Amino acid sequence: xxKVLSILILTATAYSFFSCSTELDINGNKKEVxxxxxxxxxxxxxxxxxxxxxxxxxxxxxxxxxxxDSTLYPYLLDVKLDVVNSNGQSVLSTPLTADTVxxxxxxxxxxxxxxxxxxxxxxxxxxxxxxxxxxFTNDTTWLKSDYRYKLIITDNVTGNIYESEAPGxxxxxxxxxxxxxxxxxxxxxxxxxxxxxxxxxxxxxxGKFTFHYYEIYDSNPTDTIEKTIDWNLATVxxxxxxxxxxxxxxxxxxxxYDLLGQAIEQRDDVQRYTGYVFLSITxxxxxxxxxxxxxxxxxxxxxDKPSFSNISNGIGLFTSRYSYxxxxxxxxxxxxxxxxxxxxxxxxLNFIGELPNLP
Numbered sequence: 001x002x003k004v005l006s007i008l009i010l011t012a013t014a015y016s017f018f019s020c021s022t023e024l025d026i027n028g029n030k031k032e033v034x035x036x037x038x039x040x041x042x043x044x045x046x047x048x049x050x051x052x053x054x055x056x057x058x059x060x061x062x063x064x065x066x067x068x069d070s071t072l073y074p075y076l077l078d079v080k081l082d083v084v085n086s087n088g089q090s091v092l093s094t095p096l097t098a099d100t101v102x103x104x105x106x107x108x109x110x111x112x113x114x115x116x117x118x119x120x121x122x123x124x125x126x127x128x129x130x131x132x133x134x135x136f137t138n139d140t141t142w143l144k145s146d147y148r149y150k151l152i153i154t155d156n157v158t159g160n161i162y163e164s165e166a167p168g169x170x171x172x173x174x175x176x177x178x179x180x181x182x183x184x185x186x187x188x189x190x191x192x193x194x195x196x197x198x199x200x201x202x203x204x205x206x207g208k209f210t211f212h213y214y215e216i217y218d219s220n221p222t223d224t225i226e227k228t229i230d231w232n233l234a235t236v237x238x239x240x241x242x243x244x245x246x247x248x249x250x251x252x253x254x255x256x257y258d259l260l261g262q263a264i265e266q267r268d269d270v271q272r273y274t275g276y277v278f279l280s281i282t283x284x285x286x287x288x289x290x291x292x293x294x295x296x297x298x299x300x301x302x303x304d305k306p307s308f309s310n311i312s313n314g315i316g317l318f319t320s321r322y323s324y325x326x327x328x329x330x331x332x333x334x335x336x337x338x339x340x341x342x343x344x345x346x347x348x349l350n351f352i353g354e355l356p357n358l359p
Contacts, residue, residue: 034162034314036153039288042143042169042322045131049098049119049318051077051153072116076100078154079119083130083147091129091147096121134171139327143320145170145200145243151318164311164318167201167241167285172324177279179328184277186256187335193248194233196281200243202322204284204292207233207249211260212275212329214355219269224355226275229263231256241286254343256336261345273355274337276329287319331358 038049052071079098083091098119105116123130123142132141143149147168154161176195177184186192194207209231214224234249264272284292287310294308309315331354332340340351 032158034153034155034160034311034316036151036162036164036311036314036316036318038151038318040143040149040166040320042141042320043324045123045127045140045142047081047121047123048101049079049121049151050116051079051119054315073155075157076117077119078156080152080154081121082150082152084150086146092126095150095152096123096126132170139171141171141322143168143170143322149320153314160313162311162314166287166318166320169201169283169285169320169322170199172199172202172281172283172322173197174279174281174326177330179326181330182328183333184330185333185336186253187333187339189252189254191250192253193250194279194281195246195248198238198241198243198245198247199283199322201241201285201320202238202243202283203241203286204235204237204289205247205249206235206282206284208280209233209256210278210280211256212278213351214273214275216271216273217269229259231259237289257340257343257345260340260349261343264346264349266348267350270350272349272351273353274332274340274351275355275358276331278325278329280323280325283322283324285320287317288321291317291319 033054035052035054036049037051038047040047051073053073054071080095081098082095085091098121100117101120102115102117104114106113130142130144132144133139134141145168149166149168151164151166152161153163174194174196176193196205198205211229211231212226213229214226216224231251233251236247236249238245238247290308310318337351337353340346340349
C-alpha cells in the first residue's frame with residue numbers, strides 16, 4: 001500500500017506566508033512531524049498558536065483524518081514565548097508560558113468534529129514591557145518593531161524542541177487622508193490614494209475602507225439597523241523592511257458608488273442613511289509575504305511547488321501582522337451624499353442623507 005500523509009497542513013484564513021528554511025520530504029523515513037501555525041497580531045493582547053501533528057502511514061489518509069489522535073497530540077506541550085531586544089537580550093524576567101483553550105470544530109468534511117486545543121499567550125500580564133500606548137488616540141500596539149518574538153515548543157514525551165521567530169511591527173503613519181480629516185469625498189470621477197510610510201519589518205500592506213450605513217424599514221420605523229460594506233482598496237509591497245518608504249494605494253472614487261450598487265438590494269420599503277467611513281491597513285511581515293507568494297494559485301502547467309517552513313524541526317508558519325484601523329472615522333462630505341441620490345449605480349437605493357443626530 002502506498003504511503004500517504006495523514007494530515008493536510010493547516011492553511012490560514014487569508015493568504016499568510018512563510019520564509020523558506022525546512023523542506024518536508026513526504027517519502028522520507030516514517031516519523032511524526034509537528035505542524036505549527038501562528039500569526040502574532042499587534043492589534044490584539046491575546047495571541048493563539050495551533051499545533052498539530054502529521055505522520056506517514058500505510059493506508060487511507062481519509063480514514064486517518066477521522067481519528068482525532070491522528071492529528072492531535074494526546075498530551076499537552078510546553079509552549080513558551082520569549083521576547084528579545086536588538087541586542088538579543090530578553091525583555092521579560094521569564095518567557096511567557098501559554099495556557100490552553102479548547103475550541104469546538106465542526107467536521108462536515110475530511111476531518112473529525114470535536115474540540116481542539118489552541119495555545120494562548122496573554123500579553124496583558126506584561127503590559128509594561130510589551131505594549132505601546134498612543135496617548136493621542138489611546139490605541140494600544142502589542143508588538144514592537146525593535147523586538148523579536150521567539151517561540152519555543154518542547155515535547156516533554158519525546159524530548160524534541162521546536163523553535164521559530166517572528167519580528168515585531170509598530171504603528172503606521174498615514175499621510176493621506178490626514179488624521180485630522182473628519183470627512184471624505186468620493187465626488188469627482190478621479191483617482192485618489194491612501195498615502196503612508198512603511199513600517200520596520202513590514203513587507204506587504206492591504207488597505208480597505210469600511211462604510212457604515214443605516215436602514216429604516218416602513219414596517220418598523222422605530223428600528224434603525226446599522227450595516228457595513230468593505231471596500232478593498234489595494235495590496236502593495238515595500239522594496240525592503242527597513243521602514244520609512246512612501247507607499248500609495250490608488251483607487252477610483254466612483255468605484256464607491258458601483259460597490260454600493262452591487263452590494264445593496266433595491267427596495268421601495270426602506271430609507272437609507274449614511275454614517276461613517278473607517279480606514280484600515282493590515283501589515284504583514286516578510287515571512288507572510290513569502291508564504292502568500294508560494295501558495296498563490298499557479299497559472300502554468302507546472303504545478304509542483306516546494307514546501308517551506310520557518311519552524312525548526314517541524315513544518316508550518318510563525319510570523320506577525322498588524323491589523324490597524326484608524327480610530328477617527330470620517331463622514332461623507334456633502335457632495336458625496338448628494339451624488340448617492342443621483343449616481344446611476346445608487347439612485348434607486350433610497351439614500352436620504354446622513355443619519356439624524358450622528359455625532
